[in-house]
Ligand SMILES: Cc1cc2nc3c(=O)[nH]c(=O)nc-3n(C[C@H](O)[C@H](O)[C@H](O)COP(=O)(O)OP(=O)(O)OC[C@H]3O[C@@H](n4cnc5c(N)ncnc54)[C@H](O)[C@@H]3O)c2cc1C
């Protein structure tokens with residue numbers, strides 16, 4: 001992927017936080033002209049030793065009203081982009097395309113009572129941005145964030161999620177959010193055990209949420225592992241829940257990460 005010089009800005013890394021050997025978060029400065037809608041992604045560029053630039057799409061974790069940009073990244077062993085990105089430190093430069101994009105945004109849904117946000121791994125990122133913005137709390141009666149990881153230590157942003165209720169501007173809505181973590185490769189207290197797809201099939205997810213997935217009331221955003229997204233979409237289709245398109249509003253919106 002290439003981008004001409006005028007299509008991106010140069011931002012400075014303010015903070016890099018390793019979480020596990022394969023996960024880290026990074027915070028950068030934000031260009032005053034950079035605009036995005038919560039749930040969107042932007043292409044980031046890193047300059048390699050030979051001077052060439054590698055670009056990859058990244059969801060924004062930070063909210064549209066934050067003065068900084070935040071991202072949550074995997075380290076893919078031998079990955080062209082993440083091998084470079086994970087070497088960067090505070091003060092280093094990161095290229096950020098001027099134009100954010102993506103349709104995992106609340107305007108995909110014209111109605112609905114309950115918003116389900118289903119994520120695997122770093123796919124939780126856009127939901128963190130949406131949850132830090134005001135709109136979702138006004139638009140839906142219930143918000144169910146489901147976050148699946150292989151191991152308990154890979155469940156990131158627990159403090160941010162738990163702290164949402166303490167934010168002044170969200171205090172009156174705090175009771176609307178239900179957070180359901182599920183860990184697949186070990187048993188973790190306080191988390192479900194099993195893939196999102198298995199938990200939907202068995203009914204365990206709806207039981208944990210205390211509400212059913214229905215075409216009338218549920219709107220479902222899904223992000224992360226493409227196979228999980230395909231499998232979940234098939235299950236929702238059987239329940240008469242279809243992808244939401246501009247010409248045909250529906251109940252499902254997705255973002256594949258690879
Ligand atoms: C719209 C969009 C938004 C994205 N947002 C994010 C984000 O917020 N955070 C993030 O870490 N990545 C995100 N990605 C993935 C990201 O663009 C890169 O694929 C990732 O940085 C790896 O780049 P790479 O060159 O090291 O490996 P690549 O050559 O790009 O990928 C190699 C393989 O690694 C695996 N892989 C890639 N990304 C992930 C991932 N996130 N989690 C688990 N396995 C993965 C897949 O098996 C993939 O085939 C997003 C992708 C898209 C399309």
Ligand SMILES: NC(=O)c1ccc[n+]([C@@H]2O[C@H](COP(=O)([O-])OP(=O)(O)OC[C@H]3O[C@@H](n4cnc5c(N)ncnc54)[C@H](OP(=O)(O)O)[C@@H]3O)[C@@H](O)[C@H]2O)c1
Pocket residue numbers: 022074075076077120121122148149150154182183184185195196197198224225227228229231
């Ligand atoms: N996470 C690690 O420990 C680790 C370490 C080194 C490298 N990596 C690399 O990182 C990538 C994987 O990262 P990741 O663990 O964040 O992503 P991931 O493999 O997509 O797993 C994240 C969560 O999604 C679940 N999942 C995967 N496929 C699914 C499907 N079809 N349906 C429903 N749920 C599904 C996983 O369950 P399951 O556990 O059942 O698959 C896990 O709970 C790989 O490229 C890997 O080589 C990971």
